Amino acid sequence: MLIKRNPNGIDIPFGSEITPRAIFESRRRFIRQLAVGSIAGGALLDAFAQAPGGQKLAAKPNPGFVVMDKPTSYKDATTYNNFYEFGTEKDDPARTAGSLRTRPWTIAIEGEVRKPLTLDIDSLLKLAPLEERVYRLRCVEGWSMVIPWIGYSFAEIIKRVEPTGNAKYVEFVTLADRKQMPGLRSPVLEWPYVEGLRLDEASHPLTLLTLGMYGEVLPNQNGAPVRIVVPWKYGFKSAKSIVRIRFVKDQPQTAWSISAPQEYGFYSNVNPNVDHPRWSQATERRIGEDGFFTRKRKTLMFNGYSEVASLYTGMDLKKFY
Ligand SMILES: Nc1nc2c(c(=O)[nH]1)N[C@H]1C(S)=C(S)[C@@H](COP(=O)(O)O)O[C@H]1N2
Ligand SMILES: [Mo]
Numbered sequence: 512m513l514i515k516r517n518p519n520g521i522d523i524p525f526g527s528e529i530t531p532r533a534i535f536e537s538r539r540r541f542i543r544q545l546a547v548g549s550i551a552g553g554a555l556l557d558a559f560a561q562a563p564g565g566q567k568l569a570a571k572p573n574p575g576f577v578v579m580d581k582p583t584s585y586k587d588a589t590t591y592n593n594f595y596e597f598g599t600e601k602d603d604p605a606r607t608a609g610s611l612r613t614r615p616w617t618i619a620i621e622g623e624v625r626k627p628l629t630l631d632i633d634s635l636l637k638l639a640p641l642e643e644r645v646y647r648l649r650c651v652e653g654w655s656m657v658i659p660w661i662g663y664s665f666a667e668i669i670k671r672v673e674p675t676g677n678a679k680y681v682e683f684v685t686l687a688d689r690k691q692m693p694g695l696r697s698p699v700l701e702w703p704y705v706e707g708l709r710l711d712e713a714s715h716p717l718t719l720l721t722l723g724m725y726g727e728v729l730p731n732q733n734g735a736p737v738r739i740v741v742p743w744k745y746g747f748k749s750a751k752s753i754v755r756i757r758f759v760k761d762q763p764q765t766a767w768s769i770s771a772p773q774e775y776g777f778y779s780n781v782n783p784n785v786d787h788p789r790w791s792q793a794t795e796r797r798i799g800e801d802g803f804f805t806r807k808r809k810t811l812m813f814n815g816y817s818e819v820a821s822l823y824t825g826m827d828l829k830k831f832y
Contacts, residue, residue, distance in 0.1 A: 565730060568641065568723040570661040576644035576717070578815065580797075583656040585725050587798050592732045593650065594751055595700055596685065596692040603694070604732035610691050611752065613736040620668060622757035623678035628671065632736045636722055639667040643726075644719060649781045649814045651745035654796045660740055661723030664716045668756070674710065678758035681713040682706070683739055683750040700766045706750040707763030707777065708741065711822055717742055743816040745779045776832040780823070781814035785832050 594604040597611075614632060621627040630638070641661050649655045687703035689695045695702050712718065719740040722729060729735040734751025741748045747767050757763075767775035774788055783793045794807040813819050823831075 565727040567726060568636075568661050568728050570641035570643040570723065570726075573642040573644050576642070576646070578645055578647050578657060580647065580657045582645060582659055583797075583799050588656055588658055588724070589730050589732060591656075591798055593652075593746065594694075594732055594734070595697075596687070596694045596702070596704065596752070597732065598694050599697070599699060607693055608731035610693070611686075611731045611735065612691060613731065613752075616736050616754075618737060618754055618756065620672050620756045620758075622682075622759050623675045624758050625673040625675060626671065628668075632722075635720075635737060638671070639663040641722065646717075646719070646740060646742040647814050648740070648742065648746050648749070649795060649810065651747060651775070651779070651787065651792075653790065653792070653794070654798055655808070655810075655814075656798050658724055659726075660719055660721050661726070662719045662721040662740070665718040665720045665739065666714050666716060668720060669710075669714055672758070674758050677760045679710055680759050680762055681708050681710060682755075682757040682759055682763040683708075683753050684755040684757070685750050686752045686754045699770075701769050702766075703754075704750060704766045705763060706739070706748055706765050708748070709762075709822075710758070712741070712819075715819060715822065717816060717819065743781060743813040743819045745775075745781060747775065748779055778823075778828070778831045780819075780828060780832075781810060782812060782828055782832070783810040784812075785829050 590605045591601045592604040593601070594608065597604040597607045616632045617629055618632075618635060619627070619629045640663065642663055643659055643661050645657060645659045647655055647657055683706045685704035686692070687695060708718070719742075721734070721738045721740045722736065724730075724733060729738065734749075734753075737753050738751040739749055739753065762777055765775075765777060767779075768777055781792075786792055792810055795810045796805070797808055800806065
């Protein structure tokens with residue numbers, strides 16, 4: 512992965528200052544509106560305004576899973592993407608992912624489970640109540656976004672398939688179809704794109720089985736019709752357009768760690784104190800904040816999701832990067 516530095520890169524420290532009252536107040540208003548479910552009247556309005564009438568997807572806002580940062584605009588979130596199956600430039604997926612057929616779509620959930628499941632997308636949509644959650648997404652390249660996702664905890668799936676005692680990890684496998692995905696012609700990664708989590712990470716309530724964003728079904732370039740979102744890890748752990756989920760005994764070989772094991776570890780927790788071998792991870796550029804006085808934000812430990820820290824007690828996070 513290449514890193515592009517903000518050409519305006521004026522470093523203004525963020526996060527250490529006292530939050531200005533006006534911002535604080537508007538954040539509180541935002542939370543209150545989420546809590547009462549009047550999402551269209553909230554601060555998300557800006558972000559939603561540009562959504563071009565994709566298929567609507569109703570979901571109940573879950574105020575327990577909402578970051579207070581202003582959501583990224585729909586336009587930025589759908590035109591600045593990493594989805595190498597559709598090309599390696601940020602604007603490639605928006606241009607080329609129209610060829611992805613998202614229906615019919617089945618997802619097989621198998622491996623070390625008592626009750627394997629093969630579900631079509633409609634069954635997946637009905638498996639558990641859909642929630643709206645606003646998460647930060649931090650790419651390993653040094654930029655971030657804030658996205659209102661729709662889905663439910665992956666734990667809902669785990670509950671239903673009943674993992675056996677041998678299940679220690681979960682592997683997520685993306686579709687790999689040369690007819691639909693022009694990027695597969697390039698050997699930039701080994702296909703299919705595979706990602707993985709430890710079973711306890713996959714079971715954490717933050718881990719979101721994701722079916723929509725901004726009030727609609729997922730756009731193709733964002734991983735339609737179903738992806739995973741793991742907000743405390745670098746974005747590449749959040750595999751898109753998943754066709755197979757396997758519960759396994761051994762730690763999965765993942766696409767990025769096969770391509771560059773010294774650079775992309777299995778864990779890949781967001782961590783400002785562990786630099787990528789080729790760049791610092793201490794700060795990030797929030798997409799959409801590109802004014803002359805752009806302020807670089809401080810990257811937060813676990814991307815701000817400190818509740819996951821107990822998953823890693825006793826582990827050296829420099830070693831298990
Ligand atoms: N199948 C697949 N999933 C993927 C990728 C990819 O190339 N292929 N890129 C990852 C990376 S590097 C990031 S940062 C996020 C970007 O998600 P977004 O485009 O929805 O913001 O998707 C992740 N999931
Ligand atoms: Mo990324």
